[in-house]
Amino acid sequence: MHPLELMENKVKEKMLPILKKYGIEDKIRIYKAPKNFGDLTIDLQKADVEIDKQEIEALSDNEMSFKKVNKFINVKYNDNKLSFMILESALDGTLFNFSRKNMKVLIEHTSANPTGPLHVGRVRNSIIGDTVYRIFKKFGYDVRSEYYVNDIGTQVEALLLGTELYGEENYTESYRRYYEEIDSHKNEIERNMKMAESGDREFILKSRKKLERFLNDVLIDLKNLNISFDSFAWESDFIINGDVKNVVQMLSPYMMDEGGAKYIPVGDGKIFLIRSNSTSLYFTRDVAYHIQKSKNYDISVDVLGEDHKEHFRNLMYVLNLISIKNIEPIFYSYVVTKEGKMSTRRGNVIYVRDMIQESVERAKAEIIKRRQDISDEEINDISFKIGTASVRFNIIKYSPEKPITFDWEEALNFEGEAAPFVMYSYARAVSILNKAGEIEAPLNKNIDQREAELLREIGRFPEVIRDAAEHKRPDRVAKYSFELASSFNQFYRDCPVLDDKINIGKRVSIIKAFISTMRETLDLLGIKTSDKI
RNA sequence: GGGCCCGUGGCCUAGUCUGGAUAAGGCACUGGCCUUCUAAGCCAGUGAUCCCGGGUUCAAAUCCCGGCGGGCCCGCCA
Numbered sequence: 001m002h003p004l005e006l007m008e009n010k011v012k013e014k015m016l017p018i019l020k021k022y023g024i025e026d027k028i029r030i031y032k033a034p035k036n037f038g039d040l041t042i043d044l045q046k047a048d049v050e051i052d053k054q055e056i057e058a059l060s061d062n063e064m065s066f067k068k069v070n071k072f073i074n075v076k077y078n079d080n081k082l083s084f085m086i087l088e089s090a091l092d093g094t095l096f097n098f099s100r101k102n103m104k105v106l107i108e109h110t111s112a113n114p115t116g117p118l119h120v121g122r123v124r125n126s127i128i129g130d131t132v133y134r135i136f137k138k139f140g141y142d143v144r145s146e147y148y149v150n151d152i153g154t155q156v157e158a159l160l161l162g163t164e165l166y167g168e169e170n171y172t173e174s175y176r177r178y179y180e181e182i183d184s185h186k187n188e189i190e191r192n193m194k195m196a197e198s199g200d201r202e203f204i205l206k207s208r209k210k211l212e213r214f215l216n217d218v219l220i221d222l223k224n225l226n227i228s229f230d231s232f233a234w235e236s237d238f239i240i241n242g243d244v245k246n247v248v249q250m251l252s253p254y255m256m257d258e259g260g261a262k263y264i265p266v267g268d269g270k271i272f273l274i275r276s277n278s279t280s281l282y283f284t285r286d287v288a289y290h291i292q293k294s295k296n297y298d299i300s301v302d303v304l305g306e307d308h309k310e311h312f313r314n315l316m317y318v319l320n321l322i323s324i325k326n327i328e329p330i331f332y333s334y335v336v337t338k339e340g341k342m343s344t345r346r347g348n349v350i351y352v353r354d355m356i357q358e359s360v361e362r363a364k365a366e367i368i369k370r371r372q373d374i375s376d377e378e379i380n381d382i383s384f385k386i387g388t389a390s391v392r393f394n395i396i397k398y399s400p401e402k403p404i405t406f407d408w409e410e411a412l413n414f415e416g417e418a419a420p421f422v423m424y425s426y427a428r429a430v431s432i433l434n435k436a437g438e439i440e441a442p443l444n445k446n447i448d449q450r451e452a453e454l455l456r457e458i459g460r461f462p463e464v465i466r467d468a469a470e471h472k473r474p475d476r477v478a479k480y481s482f483e484l485a486s487s488f489n490q491f492y493r494d495c496p497v498l499d500d501k502i503n504i505g506k507r508v509s510i511i512k513a514f515i516s517t518m519r520e521t522l523d524l525l526g527i528k529t530s531d532k533i
Numbered sequence: 534g535g536g537c538c539c540g541u542g543g544c545c546u547a548g549u550c551u552g553g554a555u556a557a558g559g560c561a562c563u564g565g566c567c568u569u570c571u572a573a574g575c576c577a578g579u580g581a582u583c584c585c586g587g588g589u590u591c592a593a594a595u596c597c598c599g600g601c602g603g604g605c606c607c608g609c610c611a
Contacts, residue, residue, distance in 0.1 A: 034554065045553055045592080072554070113611065155611055261609050268535095275609045282611045306605050309537060333538070333604075341604085366573070386573090398546070403539060403604060409560095410545070416559040417546080420573050432570050471550085479547070482558085489574060498570050533573070 002095060002462040003085040007064065011040055011075050014059045022049045038067070038076035039456075045071040079452040080445065086459035090513035095461055096520050098140040105141040106293055107133045108233075109303035110222070111148040114214035115159050116172035118221050118352040120395075120406055121335045121342040122305075127395045127526075128332055129303040130227040131474035134524045139469035144230040144297075148289065151204070151211050152236045153282055157192045158182060159214070160207055171214055190277065196236060197279045204236045221352045225388055226526040235285050243288040244280050248273060251287075254321055264318060271314045283311070287318055294324045301472070303330045306401075330472050332400035338407070350406060352391070360387030362412050363420070367533070374532060382530050386420055389527040393419035396525060397478040417482050419527060425485035425492075426518045427533040429511050432497050434531075441505030450494040451510055457487040458517045465524070474525075481521045488514055 001009070012030070019025045024047035033041040044051065056068045063081050067074045089095040109129020112122050129145065136143040150156055162178025163171045178185065195203045222228065238244050248255075248262070251273065255262045260276035273284045293300040304312055312329050319327065334341060339348045364383035371379075394411050398404055414420045447455070464480040467473070491514075497507040522529055 029551080029553085031551090035557085037554075041554085043553065070554080150611065153611065258609085263609080269607080270609095272609050277609080279609090281609070286611095306538060308606090308611095310606050311611090313537090331538080336604080363573095370571085370573080401538060402546080405545095407545090413560070414573055416573095418559090418573085421559095424571080424573050428571055428574085435570060475547090479558090486558090492570080493575050496570065533571075 002459070003082060003089055004456075004459050004463060006085070007077055007082065008040060011042075011064065015042065015073075018051070018055060018059075022047065022051060024049060033074055037072070038074040039064075040075040042073040042075070043071070044073065079447050079449075082459070083447040083452045083455040084445070086455045087509060087513050090458055090516055091509065093516070095459070095517070096138075098138065098462070098465070101140040101142075103141050103299060104297045105136055105143040106146055106297040106300045107136065107143060107303065108146045108148055108293075108300065109133075110218070110227075110229075111150070112218060113150045113155055113159075114211055114218055115155065115175050116214075117217050119342050120350045120352060120355055123221075123225070123352045123391075124332055124335050124395050124400075124404070125303050125305065126222055126227050127225065127392055128330060128400055128474055130225075130526055131392075131396050131477070131524065132301065132303070132330065132472055134526060135465060135469050135474060135477060138520075138524055139465055141469075145228075146231045146233055147229045148233045148235065149211065149215060150235050150282075151208055152193075152196045152239065152285070154189060154193070155179075156207070156211070157189045157196075158185070160210060161185060161188055161192065163210070168210075168213070193279050194277070197239060199240050201240065204240065208234060208236070221356070224356055225352070225392055226528065233289060235282075235289070238285050238288040238292075239280070243292065244284055247284060247288045247291065248280070250322060251318065254318075264321075266314060266317050271318060283314070286311075286315060290315065290319055290327055291322075291324060294319070294326055298326060300327045301330060302327065303332070306331050306333050328472075330400060333403040335395070335404045335406050338405060355411070356388055356391055358408070359390050359412055360384055362414070363387040363390070366414060366420075371532075378532065382533060385528050385530045386414075386423060386533070389419035389423060389522075389525075390414065392526055393422070393478060396474050397482075399473060399475045420533070422481045422485040422518070422522065423527070423530060424533050425488045426515065426522070426529050427531060428492060429488065429515050429518070430531045433508065433511055433515065435498055436504070436508050436511075439504065439508060441501075441508070443509065444503050444506045447506075448495070450491050451507070454487045454491040454510060454514065457484050458513055461517055461520065477521065477524050481518070481525060484514075484518060484521060488518075 008030070016025070019028065024044075027047040029043040029046070031041055031043065033039055051068070053068045056066050056073055059066045062078060064075055064077045067076070086095065107129055110122075110126040112118065112125075118126070133143055133145045158179050159171070159175045162174040166174035166177055168174070182189070192203075196207070251264065254264045255273065256265060258270075260278070261272060262274035263270040263272045271283060272281055273287075274280060290300065302312065309331060316327065319325070336342065337348045337350065342349045360383050363386035364379060367379055367383055390412065395404070397417060460480065464476060468476040491510070495503070495507055497504060497511065500507065519529055
């Protein structure tokens, strides 16, 4: 058990007899104490009894002290005791270990049509997905990430035909041009869709081959952001393996007919599964995909833009008809520019690669300004790390449902709540450790205030991960990384390490604990650490 | 028109699920800290009708109802 959890359990254990005696076990609340009130608060305001102050405060021992103030009991842990528990667990790694949950989880994210390079609006999906993936893995799920590749349907056929007509060189442009004049291409699109729909392997594989080249553009950008996938699911597979047919079969009792098209009524709306030309829809294939997910995984998580809320609701409605329920969404709001939603036509699209480039360049300029002592190679390495980390951090730090209005200054701000702040604290710690070398100094067992504060922050790691995993809130990890860094910076100011012969052994250990914790935290955010900044 | 999401100092956000002590941070601004482990840092300060109006409650940023403002969705598209 992790130190803070252990302490909390002890508090509960100690309190239980008293709570039982007064019959108020379920009328109290226990939560983290607000600043300056200790570690834990037991809130008695709902309990309508007068509890003896002496009785409570008599629970104090050498591990923790109890204090009753009005309707609150404030518990403060003994600094020395707790600090060394945390320090030890961080050094031996148990602080970062979670029990295996024995749960197979799939996270599907990104899944963008490969019609062009990723833009900033869309990459929020990838960053949220990848971060949650990392958090789940740490938390003990058996997790996989998957990209669902759309290789069938109207848009894809338009992309394929468009590039045939106007060339692959600038495929996004070819696609757009073709799409604009789509009315005149109806027949060839339908012909191709039917070919795909019939499960024509040769045709489908040829399409995939071509799409893979475009998809690669997306994957390169993601690779730079330290994002990759365990697997790819091709939409057309569900045609080839007959799943789509089976789905339609399975759902036929619920379906109505409208001029040859088939739909399932929902409220006063209709969910179409088959067109009147007998081809399937994205929705139909998505049902097949999710049935497969449901069979192979205990939980499947879909990372979806807010524009997919209705789609997801309908999907769940249909899946519930056949008793499938283990699918969970993470919805996020789009990143928009001041001119509104990003759109190629409006010319306000910001591509991820441009943002990365801009961010890396700014980082580089900043490093050159403050470090003359490092090689060009190192400068490039560090600025790449900082630049890409900044992109991730500045997107993940917002809670997913919060709309983000993109602003270059805001996005590339390197101070305060941003990646460089956090990475900088890490580099400072490493630098001290390197200078300390392999010292053999005894651990001074007296912890002072600032050391205890940093160690408490370190000790929060498990509860932060649990909270982030259970609520699917990756932003909480970003916030924690900032608070941890901030705590270290204060420690750095108040607690000299190398020049303090009495405390050096203990403080080097604390630094090691901090470094491990920060490395774990940044890894969850997909950020690669740098020893120098 | 209907449904969903967002609204917290000048700007950006956390807190809202699970109501409780002085609303917590960042940016910007003002002042201070580098002969001492990396100043992308630290300290101090200014700055908030928690969108508005009702309601529930001993207690509301948090729960309920009604507005207002912004976003998204309402295709035999994906």
